[in-house]
Amino acid sequence: MGIMNRLLILILLFTCTGTAAQQVRLDISHVVGNMPMQLKVTEYHNAAGDTFTITVFRYYLSNFTLSDATGKAVNAEKAYFLVSEDSTRSKQLLLKNCPAGKYTRLSFMIGVDSVLNFSGPQSGALDPMYGMFWTWNSGYIMAKLEGFSPSSRLPNHMIQFHIGGYRAPHVTQRLVTLELPTPVTVSARHTPQVSLEADAATWFDGLHKISFRQTAGFMAPGTIADRIADNYQHMFTVKEVIHRR
């Protein structure tokens, strides 16, 4: 083997063995109750009996950690993801730089850390150009759901929920912890794939019931935002864990 070839192999090994290569892939799909989410067209019903459609469904995820059976938690590389129903790519998340190990639990935050809500403009997924930053009352919109419902008394029967708030007492970041049905093994050679499902019906049918006749929108920090955040904290379930080479 020539020195060139050996060097090439060395380089190849070097690029593969950094923790950068140790990744977990998350695939998110959106449903509403037991129906797949389809923007604009499909009609859904909430527990209050309102019919509605969804036009925008979008939220931030961050602070991903993995824990093993002993409870020891490790962090994936710090990253912010803006997940949006209208973008297939945004629903495929790559958690980078995950320490090797065998993990049984996945946790993450719905929302953006408080400090980044008062540190000026951020880049990447947090760029204010995505319309997820309030202009009149600085802070991120952690999650957004918009659509229409005949029950709504807003103009054009809109429903509009922009959930945010990072200052006590109205804090809307929520931590999600999911047990994995089978453990995932992270190593340089395995990029496990976890399929998650997020159910938008939980926003209105959770612990706090929302009826569009009474509340068709909320776009500021406040009690209703806190309640919807309490509701959507439970919107995720793990569908499947796939091991691939």
Next chain:
Amino acid sequence: MTRKAIYLLAAFCGWLWIMGSSRDTLTAHAPVVEYYQLKIPDSLPPPVYDFKKNPLTKEGIALGRHLFYDPKLSLDSSVSCGFCHQQFAAFGHFDHALSHGVLGRTGVRSVPTLFNLIWQKDFMWDGGVNHLDIQPLTPITDENEMGMDMRELITRLQGNKTYKGLFKAAYGSEEVTTERMFRALSQFMAIMLSFESKYDSVMRKEPGVKFTAEEEGGHRTFMQKCASCHKPPLFTDYSLRNNGLPYLPSMNDVGRMRITNNTADYLKFKVPSLRNVLVSAPYMHDGRFFDIFQVFDMYDHGQEKGNTIDPLVKNGIPLNAKEQRQLYMFLNTLTDKNFIKNQDFSEVLITD
């Protein structure tokens, strides 16, 4: 062979280095910039603005100034920041009670003056904006102000030759991002300092500069009756308070309460600086007073004493005719002609 291998290794290292360093989007290719030293008078408290995150450079300031005066930042290329914030009015809007924006639309508040912003923590009349660097987002996207979509704006500027040069000079690459734009605007606004009024000269005991007897009288009245909120040397303590200005049902502006949802904040507004106050009429968050004497009258006998009124003014501030005249003379010493004529802040004409 070995040499070839070394070259390859070197190239690989170089590539790694580039990959690593390009993560920092703000200073991608380490531009050659000239740092700018801001001169802040010793008598002032340290600024709250964190320059470590946005170091001032001549190139950054030049870009910020260009952005500030560029009507392309608005929907129909008619309104720049400088259109509303006019230098001769200390960057307030002369003679306009409420702001005017694109397509002849009218806003709901008056245009505040802009200077000494690096001591300010919360912006807008209700303190709703929490960082100078994020402030431009509001006027740019507000449909009553510049009415622009941020993504469209970035595309628009990215296609402009002048901006390619300006962004490259400031940041090392031509890429236009929200963060770069807003930080550059902050740089320009950060250097807008106003500390060269007659009042400052008197306080610094500069030879030959003295208050007249009338100004001296006004100074005394001011220190007794106004300074607890309009606190020297910045002439504001940046708090939000209800000074007794009557509520106008037609405007329905509840002030700070809109931000906090807390009834204790009803009708609280930011205490504005009174530097350059005589060149920046009209007054108050809705610009309802065109004459400073109307303001004096309000404090003397025109307040509305709701339950959130500030304890300091809840009994009114009696001001007789003499005190009013002297206060006027004193406020006049707060006009900083060097500031409102400073060529470093003046309008740049943008034709492309």
